[in-house]
Amino acid sequence: MSLGLGLALVLLLPAAGALAVALVPRRWLPFPGFIALGVAMASLCGVLAIGSKAGAHPSFVLDWSWVPECGLSLSFLVDGLSLFFAVIVLGMGVLVLVYSRGYMAGREGDHRRFYAGLLFFMGSMLGTVFSNNLLLLFIFWELTGLASFLLIGFEHTSEEARRGARMSLLVTAVTGLVMLLGIVMLKQVTGTYDLATILRSPLPQTHKDWLDACLVLLVVGAFGKSAIFPFHFWLPNAMTAPTPVSAYLHSATMVKLGIFLCARLFPIFGERELWAPLLGVPAFSTMLLGAVLALMSSDLKAILAYSTVSQLGYLIGYYALGPNGGVDYDYLHILNHLFYKGSLFMVAGIVEHAAGSRDIGKLGGLAPRLPLTAASCAIACAAMAGLPLTTGFLSKEFMLKEIFSAFSVHGYLGSFAVVCVVLTSLLKVAFSAKIILRVFFGKEPETVTAHFHAPSAWMTLPPAVLSGCALLAGIAPSFLNPLLQPFTVPGLHAGTAEHFQIWHGWTRELWVSLAVVLAGLALYRVSHYGDRPCPGVPSYLKAERLFEWLHEKTIAAGRASVRLFQTDREQSAVLAVTAFAGVTLGAFAWKQVFAGGFGPLLQFVDFTGGMSPLRLLVGVFIVLPALGLVLFRSWGGQLACLGISGFMVTVYFVLGRAPDLALTQLLVETVSIVAIYLLLGRCAKQGLLEQWSDLPSSAMAQGLRVAVSCSVAAAVGVLILVVTGMPHHNPVGNFFIRHTEDMAHGKNAVNTILVDFRGLDTLGEITVLLAAMLGCLGLLMRYRRNSEEQKQGRDLTPGLGLGEEGKS
């Protein structure tokens, strides 16, 4: 099997699985959970096969043309970075799907929607990491946001969930659009959307400011997705999602896309001066802020969400300070976070499931009841706190080491980073202790005893696997080197990674770690002394306010603009609309007359001079009923006048030898008179007519209306004369008439134009006709009550149109 086919299968399987699970009825496709699991496993095997076949340090592009006109192609880049992320997405996906079996038990009705959402996410995630074309990357990037929206809002009956889903969609989609700007600008500078080409060739030395602007825009996209300050508020709000979704999307994979993007951009922009401060300052600030908020929170998932925000800052900060030659330990940090945070989220789900609460203040003493989960949680917390014998220790040691060496290179940023990392590590120790001690030890509250039921093995095993990995890799770190080594990417990685060891000797980092652990425990002891409750996060630190404010103001502005242009009384708008039409048409007519002189008007005089008595008579019969329209007071008479006027126009078409037009005019007139007659019949007694007479009609207002009407009529009249008088240099009609027989095989040019030459127009017109019918029926189903009826409730007869007879 070729690599191209393999990759296509890997990418298409989750998409096909999602469609199948979502659309095929349950009768024909039972057990959507197992199908999703099978799809994820098959895709994982495919990625591993591609990886092993491609050998060490692969870098090749698979290209299928899509929309070459705008540079968009289905182009996929297989290299260490994309393979690493694909393995993470699918590996974690398998574990989460196993976990979901337990989590979603008893909710069989929702299974299809849930698993389809997860597979949809998996597919778009794979597409994002493998994309070689930057536009394609953007498309998949936004698709992951869409999947996240659907999954956060999974419990769509809850207001909280809808709010969280909306917030995450708005933040990630808008920042994604900013990223698109950056992508387009990058294409303007480099001339291509092709990532591999951009990575291969150094950036042009011109356009330095443009490139900096590009970098800023791209990084905004990464920050939005990875919840870096000032976009960090959406992630805690996304915790309304089901726990498997939180573990998968909002800690392990989707929020890592920002890190993925930074890793992709590192070889391109890493040497620019802007790189380190642009990424470093927000990232390290977010890291510290997230850790502080995590310590303050009391909801288990909120703690984890804030600590995820913190860890994402840590990861982006790591790329920010990367030396020019390349980074070395990013995969270690990512894996470490994957192990412990995935495990902790799943543990949180188990605790909520078993004890009925996620609030730390209402939990305790669960260790004897949930021994395996407690052990998983303990290992994961140890890894989060960076205790020895876990991957967390390795990650922290290498981070401290790099930062201490970057201290001198980066100046103020280096010192800032050191302070932030040390403080964050300390806080991490404190809230790790909080999670493990408050949830699993101490006294068991009665509410927990009353609610408790044991979780199934489906739920307890996946976190144990993840924690086991964290422990195993922490005890025997040396086997991580050969595992991660094939994934290294030249340009991004320096290739000078040290061999991982448990013991590095009494180094500076070890002393700092020791001090941090002790200080962190002391901080926990002080801040959570006795049974003191968690302070909770004060609203001014949540930073949602700005978002809510913007959101509210946008909606309010929309409402205001609608109110400006919309009116409940059509009559009050008629004057304004007519006057506007009169002014614009009149201005155009005046311009034409001004430019072309009075020639066209004089032509008209000639034309009337040659007018036959028959035409004149017909003209009189058109005008007379029109006068009647103004003079009659009853709508029956007015409508009759309108009809006569319209039928008389038909005669002109006959005289002008346009039988098709004449027929159409006659028939349209007939049908529309009938329709108007029926409609007016609804409003006979008290509807429209009374509303007309309600209008304040002083002599002044009436005069104004007459003046507007007359001037509009004059403007339209002059316009018609001017336009028909304008010479056509190359009228397209002649072409149609000449070629109607040889090209359209018809003798009637009107019909050949309608069905053949301009068939697409006709198709559009009949579509509009159908849409108008649907709109008409929709309007007919609407019912507007007047204020009196609204007071009296729903069960009253409607007001508009049915009047007295309706009530009796």
Add this chain to the structure above:
Amino acid sequence: MTGLSSPILRASSTLAFFMANTLSLYLLLRGHHAPGGGFIAGLVTASSVVLLGYARGPEKFGRVLGADPGLIAGIGLAVAGATALVPILFGRAALEHFFWILGNNGWSFGTALIFDVGVFLVVVGVTTKVVASFAASSCGLPALVAEEERRYSSPSEEPLEGTRAN
């Protein structure tokens, strides 16, 4: 409400219906070469349906054609759309029409006629549906059957005619 009271008018309306539709068919078929075509023929048929509907009364108006006029309009759009899409499947331009001469008696057939039939059906369906709904609702009857009401009305609003029927 039962339509026209005069039996002569009611009987002659049926006759007029068939005559008008013979004319309509004629206009539809000759449209490519002489005045006529799908739009005009559609309007003729629609007028005849309106006439018949008036004669039979608003309750039966919507069912004069036997099928739901909305469905007829939808089928018409599908037919017209199909003539646009089918040539694409054979690698030709959308809406490209083909033409055959049938024997040597001057008869011919073009795919343009199929397109015109689609236009015809849309015009007939839309006009009949709208006028019939107006007629029924203006007489205080439910404009649509209950199932359709659910399709077009919003849950927060009571349909206009539904309340009247009670």
